[in-house]
Structure formats: C-alpha cells, structure tokens
Amino acid sequence: MEVILYFSNAGEAFAGGKQVQLTVGNTAKIAQQIHQKTQALLLEIQTVVPYPQAYQATLQRARQEKEDQTCPAILPLTLPQDVTRLYLGFPNWYRSLPLAVVGCLKALSLAEVEIVPFCTHEGSGFGTALTELASLLPDNPILKEFSCYGSKVDDATTQAELLTWLKTL
Ligand SMILES: Cc1cc2nc3c(=O)[nH]c(=O)nc-3n(C[C@H](O)[C@H](O)[C@H](O)COP(=O)(O)O)c2cc1C
Numbered sequence: 001m002e003v004i005l006y007f008s009n010a011g012e013a014f015a016g017g018k019q020v021q022l023t024v025g026n027t028a029k030i031a032q033q034i035h036q037k038t039q040a041l042l043l044e045i046q047t048v049v050p051y052p053q054a055y056q057a058t059l060q061r062a063r064q065e066k067e068d069q070t071c072p073a074i075l076p077l078t079l080p081q082d083v084t085r086l087y088l089g090f091p092n093w094y095r096s097l098p099l100a101v102v103g104c105l106k107a108l109s110l111a112e113v114e115i116v117p118f119c120t121h122e123g124s125g126f127g128t129a130l131t132e133l134a135s136l137l138p139d140n141p142i143l144k145e146f147s148c149y150g151s152k153v154d155d156a157t158t159q160a161e162l163l164t165w166l167k168t169l
Helices: 028-039 057-066 097-105 129-136 156-166
Strands: 004-008 011-015 018-022 041-044 085-091 114-121 148-149
Touching: 004 028, 004 148, 028 041, 028 085, 028 114, 028 156, 057 097, 085 097, 097 129, 114 129, 148 156
Parallel strands: 004 041, 004 085, 085 114, 114 148
Antiparallel strands: 011 018
16 A cells, blocks of 8 residues: 655745745645645654744754654654555755654655655755665665655646646656
8 A cells, every 4th residue: 555654844934035934844745745645644753852843943842852763752654554555744954854754764664665756855856865765775676756845835837746746656
C-alpha cells in the first residue's frame, strides 16, 4: 500500500518576504493534495515537544539541532506492514532535511520501500536533502521528486505541476 509521511510546521512563517500565520503548514497542504489524488494513507511526523509558534524561536531551535545533529523525539508512528511506496514530505530547513525527519527515517524499517520525496521551500529547493536521503536510505529506490515554494502551494500552477509529477511516477 501507499503511505504519505510528512513533517510540516504551522505557525509563523515567511512567505515571499512577508511574515504570515499558517494554520496548516505548507508541506501539510501538499501532502493533503497528494492524498486527494492517490488516496494514500496520510501520516504526520510530530515532535514530542512542538516547535515554537514564533518564527525566530523555531529558527533558533532548528539551527541548534542541525549544529548538534540531534534528532528531536517524535511521537510514536506505526507504518502498515505492507507499505510499498512512501511519499516523504518535509520543508527545507537550512538547506537540508529537518532533524525530525532524519530521526524518523532512522527509526523506521523501510526495506524495499520506494521513496518519493517532496519538499516545500522559499528558494533553496531541496538543498542537500536528496543527497542526505540517498545516504540515509542507500538501498531504497528513490523516485522522481517534487518541490515548490511554500508560499505558492495554493497556486493553480503548483497544483498543475503536482498533478503532472504524480502522473510521471
Ligand atoms: C527553521 C527553518 C529553516 C528554513 N530554512 C530554509 C532554507 O534554508 N531555504 C529555504 O528555501 N527555505 C527555508 N525555510 C522556509 C521553509 O522551507 C518554507 O517556509 C516551507 O514551505 C515551510 O514548510 P512547512 O509550512 O510545511 O513547515 C526555512 C524555514 C524554517 C522554519
């Protein structure tokens, strides 16, 4: 079966240079759009200690985690036994994979599961996240990825690109 596993951080964010308040995170929105098209099971990676609402405080915590390479504890997550394809979504944090996602991937057993990465960002695309994924999951097939600006998740163009991408998989 197919599963969509994503990490996303609602709250204060920057979109196109302006501060905005997100009730649903950008990556969560893409995850929901994939769910609507594929009916894949939707699962969220959540940290035991949520990230702060305040943007600067989130930046600071994320920077510290990256410097120390410490993965924050995440809430228990059970993947179905028969997962064959995992759509894996995350925001670009400091040009890389958020440490919550790194920790989650290390904890899960993903042998022979196809990985389909998707990411939202504000200009850096995937940064180094795809290289990191390849080294965290060296034996998994990693399929064609999708990325878009977080501030453009609701745009018709983004939605059309998402549909085209899903059809190519
Ligand atoms: C801690 C942190 C670091 C970020 N670093 C980058 C970055 O290096 N490059 C970039 O393009 N966007 C960066 N962003 C912007 C996010 O990738 C972007 O807003 C994304 O859409 C957020 O997704 P979410 O709402 O699902 O959390 C960063 C945001 C945060 C909170």
